[in-house]
Amino acid sequence: MTQLQFLLNDTPVTLTEVGASDTLLDHLRLTRRMTGTKEGCAEGDCGACTVLAGRLTGDGLVYEPINACIRLMASCHATHIVTIEHLRGPDGGLHPIQAAMVDHHGSQCGFCTPGIVMALYGLWMTDPGADEAAIKTALQGNICRCTGYAPIIRAAQAAGAAGGQAQDALARERAAVAERLAAMRGGRITVARGADRALIPADTDDLAAALIDEPQATLVAGATDVGLWVTKFMRDISPAIFIGHLMKEISVEGDVIRLGAGVTYSEAAPVIARHIPQAAEYWQRIGGWQVRNAGTIGANIANGSPIGDTPPLLIALDARIVLRRGADRREMPLEDFFIDYGKQDRHPGEFVEEIVIPIHRQARIAAYKITKRRDSDITAVAAGIRVDVADGTITAARLAFGGMAGTPKRARAAEAALEGQPFAEAAFDAAARAITGDFQPMTDMRASAEYRATVARNLIRRFWLEQSEPGLPVRLRLTEGV
Template structure:
C-alpha cells in the first residue's frame, strides 16, 4: 500500500505523504488544527499530549493512552486515534470524566488538563473501580504544576462513581471501528518528498524481508526512545521500519516464558504479576502509563541503554533472546547481547524477535531501583536478584545491575561471595562489600558515583532483610503497596 490509513475520532484518514519522523502531535495540531492536545515537553514525560489509541489485538480492539509527541504518524496505521475533542457527547454534555474534573476543581492553568482527562478516560474505560494505587499508577505519565494533584485524584474517583462506560462512544462503536480497522491492515510503504521513508511491514516475515532489503533501517517499536532521537536530536531515521504491531505473542509452558519483542510493558505486566509477583511494583515504576503502553520489552533491550529498566531484572532471571535474520534464528543469553557501551551483538539485517525467561523454580527474586522521583524516572541504579537456596546454603546467585557500568551487567564478585555461603546476614554483608569490586560507576545528574556504590551495596542488605523475616518493616509504605 502506498497509503497510510487510520481513524481520527470520526474521520477516516488516508495519507500518501508521510515522513518517517512525522509525529502524531504535529499532525494533530498543525495539519488538523486539533489544538486541544498540547505540547509540554516533546519527550513523553509530561503527558500534556495524551491521546487514546485503539488497536486491534487477538483479544479485540483495545484503547490505551499514549503520548502523541513521540508517537509517529506511521505507527498509527490501522489504529483509532481519539483526541480530547472526541469526548464531548453529541448532546454537547461533558463526559463524566470532564464533569468530574470541573466539579472537583481539577484544573487551574488548564494546560495539562486535556492530557489528564485522556489518562483518566483511559482509566475510567478499563478499570471501573480503581484503587488509590491504581489511580496514581494511571497518572504517573501526567505532570501538573498547579493543583498538587489532590483534586485530580478526587475527580478520578468521582468519574468512577458516575459510571456510564457502556454508553460511551468507544464502546457502542466498538464492533464498527474494529471492522473498519481490520480492513486497513497490510503493508505500507510511504515517504515525504520522496525520501524520509516509512515502512510498516504486514507481519514478522515481511519484517524479516524488509530488514534484508533496506540499508541501515531504523527499527521503531514503541518509539519511547527513538521518538526522542527525532524530537530532541533532530536525527534522520529514514528509512524507518515500524514494528510496534508485530511480535506480540506471549507463550508460557512449564519450562519458560516466551515474550515477543513487540510486547509492551503494559502487555507484559500480567505475566510479570503472575510469575514474578515480587517485581510487580518495580515493573510499574518503568516510565509512566503512556510510556508503558507504547514501550516494548524488546526495544528496551535492543537499544542497548546502559541503564535499561528491564535488562538488569531479565539478566538476573537468566533470560535468553532470539535474534532473527531472514529465516535464520540464533539464541543467546541476554547478558552476552550487551558488549560494551553503544555496542550490541546484533548483525546487519538482524532483529530481536523473542525474549525467553526460564520459569522461576524455587528461586528468591527481587528487583530494586533508585531514582530522584519514585515513579516515571530513569533509575540511577537498578538491580535484579535471583537467589536459590537449598538447606540454608546459597546454591545459585544471579545479580545484575544497571546504571553501574556502560552496560547492564552481572556483579561477578558479589555473586561469588554469595554462592556456597550460608543464607545468612553475614553472607549478604560480604556481597555488599564485594560489589565494590564489580563496578566503577560514574557521577552524573542522576547520582554521584559514591551514592551509586553505597546503594548497590545496600541492595544486598535489603535483599537479606526482606527475606530474613524480621518483625520491622523494611520497605516504605507505598513501596510495600500499602
C-alpha cells in the same frame, strides 16, 4: 500499499505523504489545527499530549493512553486515535470525566488538563473502580504543576463512581471501529515525505525480508526512545521500519515465559505479575503509563541502554533472547548481548524476535529501581537479584545491575561471595563488600558515583533483610503505611 490509514476520532484518514519522523502531535496541531492536545515537553514525560490509541489485539479492540508527541505517524496505521475533541457525554455535554474535573476544580491553568482527562478516560474505561493507588499509577505520565493533584484524584474517583461506561461512545461503537481497523490491515506499507521513508511490514517474515534489504534501517517499535531522537536531537531516522504491531505473542509453557519482542510493558504486566510477582511493582515503575503502553521489551533490550529498565531483572533470571536474520535464528543469554556502551551483539539485518524468561519458582527474587523521583524517572540504580537456596546453602546467585556501568551488568564478585555459602547474613555482608569491586559507576545529573556505589551495596542488604524477615518493614510502600 503506499498509504497510511487510521481513524481519527470519527474520521477515517488516509495519508500518502508521511515521513518516518512525522509525529502524531504535529499532525494534530499543525496539519489539522486540532489544538486541544498540547505540547508540554516533546519527550513523553509530561503527558500534556496524551491521546488514546485504540488497536486490535488478541483480546479485541483495546484503547490505551499514549504520548502523541513521540508517537510517530507510521505507527498510527490501523489504529483509532482518540483526542480530547472526541470526548462527549451521552447527551452531547461533558463526559463524566470532564464533568468531574470541573466539579472538583481539577484544572487551574488548564494546559495539562486535556492530557489528564485522556489518561483518566483510559483508566475509567478499563478500571471503573480504580482506587487512589491505581489513579496515581495511571497518572504517572502526567505532570500538573498547579493543583498538587488532590482535586484531580478526587475527580477521578467521582467519575469512576458515576459510571456510564456502557453508554460511552467508544463502547457503543466498538464493533464498528474494530471492523474499520481490521479492514485497514493488510500487506506491507511504504510511505515517504521526500527522502524521509517509512516502511510498515505486513508481518514478522516481511520484517525479516525488509531488514535484509535495508540493514541500515532504523527499527522503530514504541518510539519511546526513538521519538526523542526525532524531537530532541533532530536525527534523521530514515529509512525506518515500524515494528510496534509485530511480535506480540505471549506464552507460558512449563517454567518458561516467551515474550515476542513487540510485547509492550503493559501487555507483559499480567504475566509478569502472575509468574514473577516479585517484579510486579518494579514493572509498574517503568516509565509512565503512556510509555508502558507504547514501549516494548524487545526494543528496550535492543537499544542497549546502560540503565535498561528490564535487562537487570531479566539477566538475573537467566533470560535468553532470540535474534533473527532472514530465516536464520540464534539464541543467546541476554547478558551476552550487551558488549559495551552503545554496542550490542546484533548483526546487520538482524532483529530481536523473542525473549525467553525462565520462571524460577523456588528462587528468591527481587527487582529494585532507585530513582530521584519515585515514578516516571530514569533509573539511577536498577537491580535484579536472584538467589537459589538448597538445604540452607546458596547454590546460585545472579545479581545484575543497571546504571552502574556502560551496560547492564552482573556483579560477579558479589555473586561469588554468595555462591556456596550458607544462606545467612554473613554471606550478604560479604557480597555487599565485594560489590565495590564489581563497578566503577559514573557521576551525572541523576546520581553521583558514590551514591550509586552505596545504593548497590545497600540493596544487597535490603535483599537479605526482606528474605530473612519477610514481615520487616524494609521498603517504602506507596499504597499502605509501613
